[in-house]
Amino acid sequence: MRIVWAGLMLAMLPTAALAQFTVSAPQESPPAERTAMERIRVGVMVNAAGGPVFNVVATAPVPTDWPEQTVKLVNEDISSTVSSLTYRTITGGGGLKQMVIEIPQLPAGQDAKALLTFEVTRGVLKPPAETENFTIPKKLDRVLQIDVGPSQYIESKNPKIVAAAKEAVADKETDWQKVEGICNWVREHVAYKHSPLKGAARALHDKDGDVDELASLFIAMCRAQKIPARTVFMYGQVYAEFYLEDEDGKGHWFPCQAAPGHALGALTDLHPILQKGDNFKNPENPREKQRFVTEYFTASGRGKPQVKFVSEIIAE
Secondary structure, three states: OEEEEEOOOOOOOOHHHHOOOOOOOOOOOOOOOOEEEEEEEEEEEEEOOOOOEEEEEEEEEEOOOEOOEEEEEEEEEEOOOOOEEEEEEOOOOOOOEEEEEEEEEEOOOOEEEEEEEEEEEEEOEOOOOOOOOOEOOOOOOHHHHHOOOOEOOEOOOOHHHHHHHHHHHOOOOOHHHHHHHHHHHHHHHOEEOOOOOOOHHHHHHHOEEOHHHHHHHHHHHHHHOOOOEEEEEEOOEEEEEEEEEOOOOOEEEEEEEOOOOOEEOOEOOOOOEEEEOOOEEOOOOOOOEEOOOOOEEEEEOOOOOEEEEEEEEEOO
């Protein structure tokens, strides 16, 4: 008998992080030169309840480096029964990494674990000195093409979203002003209101939404104008990024916070970044797209293994 378990994609975080993740309005920002370091523990614990289990494979997202974030592995707590621990990059616009563990056999009643502790140092994102020379890219590679199409909760081809985007950029001269126009349009037409996850189109219809909805609507409207944009997920926060090229043709990702705590082009939030992107291909089921990559567990045998995925900020 084969047992397959995949973390439910409730809201947007892996199951291990859901218990401590509540989207809220951005808090007061720290000074622009500050950095912050957090330790994050991720991994999986397995108990072979009800009998031995075989051919265990488990995956979980791990933090990765970004221009504003560096990640260092500082501790591994791995059982001897774990035969392999590797990393892989998930197909999608965000360059997400997963840990993959394998356990050939786990005797009845025994425990196994693979817990990794990362030191995540986050810095602020400073605004560009000039904005008028940034332009929407005319050619998109395969990765950026992911960030101009629709994805779950980001309905960029919805006629009302397309119309709203066209209205927001109508009188703007530069491409940066177009992005700014979209951000301001979202702020002016959709009120911040704590609510269950409902996506960009519903937020536009209701004229209100949570932090996630405001970010999703901004992203959808950018994509409707062929401006690459994506979601950035943190513990307790979500914001958007948009992509423009400088006069030398080099691309840059810039942040946008359309919710309270408004920011465009710069961000001083120091929460650890968990994932960037919102349209990933699930390696275990290539036909399935995931907005936020969840954990996965599979094993064979007659037992009923107890599985606990871990994703948490820990004290130093």
